Amino acid sequence: MPIDVTKPSLARMYDHLIGGASGYTSDRRACADLLDLAPRLRELAASNKAFIGRAVACLAGQYEVRRFLDLGSGIPRRPHIHEIARQARPDTHVVYVDKDPVALGQSRLILAEDSAAATVMCADIRDTDRILHHPRVRRLLQAGLPVAVLFGWVLECIPDEEDPWALVRGLVAHLPPGSYLVVSHLTHEDPEVRAEVGGFLGQTLGGDWGNIRRRGDVDRFFAGLAMVGQDTPGDVAGWNRGHPQPAPQCPPSGWVQYGGVARVP
Template sequence: MVDPDGELASKLQTDVPHAARMWNYWMGGKDNFQADRAAGDAVAGVYPEIVLMARHSRQFLIRVVRHLAAEAGIRQFIDVGTGLPTMQNTHEVAQAAAPRSRIVYVDNDPMVLVHARALLANTTAEGLTTYVPADYHDPDTIVAEAAKSLDFDEPIAVMFMGVMGYEPDLDVVRSIVGRISGATAPGSYLVLWDGTNTSPEVVEGADKLAQSGGVPYILRSPDDLATCFEGLTLVEPGLVPIPLWRPDDPAATAIDAYGGVARKP
């Protein structure tokens, strides 16, 4: 990790469970602490599928970005709430399909930003990969900073991958999504997935997360998530459990997380 001034590392709270590090733990990564592992185990104890959800979420990202770059012609991406770099990150998938792809990662977690400085580098000479240290509650800053690297007169894919459940107010979620997507050109895309309250087990898992000291995660209904796509055109197969969005595996089955991809007219 590269943090020359030690400023970001000094902000790490290793004794408090953090979503990005817990997700890293569930995905089999090593960038987590005991508090994250304890909270992660507490959630997995009542909802073992959380580990599958973590892995399915990355597969969903890979399929979506591959589709947007290789088939929809998108060359610009804003990944909001990046999380810790793992395998097949947005820039790697996009630049493999379209070497000129430009990616802006956005996160406000100090550990994520330390890793971003070290690991989120271009995979092609033609592309661009950078990050913005910002909170998604400040969409105007995100747009202004992203505009230093991206052309907002050309289509952009705006991605919220499992992060909006940390905002308890659905109206705030819709406002954040709408303000960032609203700044993009026609032909842009919105990608969003989040955990859903579609089984008693996942609801109990969310309760365990809150009890463990982690930031509460608000599970919403698929109908609630659908309101984030209002005014946009969902691409097939629509808003569905993330393993079922254009699956590579024909035997894929549903989980308690729904996602979709929608085009701005």
């Protein structure tokens, strides 16, 4: 797949925000403009990565989860999801799903000599039929063991009119009982701020952007599921720092990397 280096990519921008070096000039410039609008986004990107790592370590170590589906996995940065999980469960397998060519290329390079640890799949996360019918994903689900589905900084790419809540419900419905949903989502309560920053990202990324959401909208992803590690969704920066604990207090306004971990009945 050819790479248009003149068009910023969310995967490369995110990688730049967490200290990676895979981006091009267009990505670095877009990040600089984004941080002028919302300086905290660099901190929140790091918070997202740290939360996903803690969630995987907890699910593998405490809940014996050996199967992970990482949707919108992005450009790999150590520690990788399969490395974190395999510290607790050496027989873990991870399926990484992304459509960014740089993310796919680097992931395949890392896993070239360890195909037992993980599989890399090229797909848009909205193409759930294709994902669910991939041979490795089918094997994960048919094994009957719990599967953890990870959404970190990716549900923002789906606009409301495409109903990301239905996408998540549809995937959860295919999971074996006792599986887990992990969501980390960028939020802000002020509609003007959401419109300004979201408008910039929409213009910059084109069809690869959806919405920054209110925290109440993110709560809907967990409807009908039992929260793990805190009583309700909350600021992911506080998740599993002394498990279990009540939901961290979020500021009444401002940027929050919001979400949590939930168990499928």
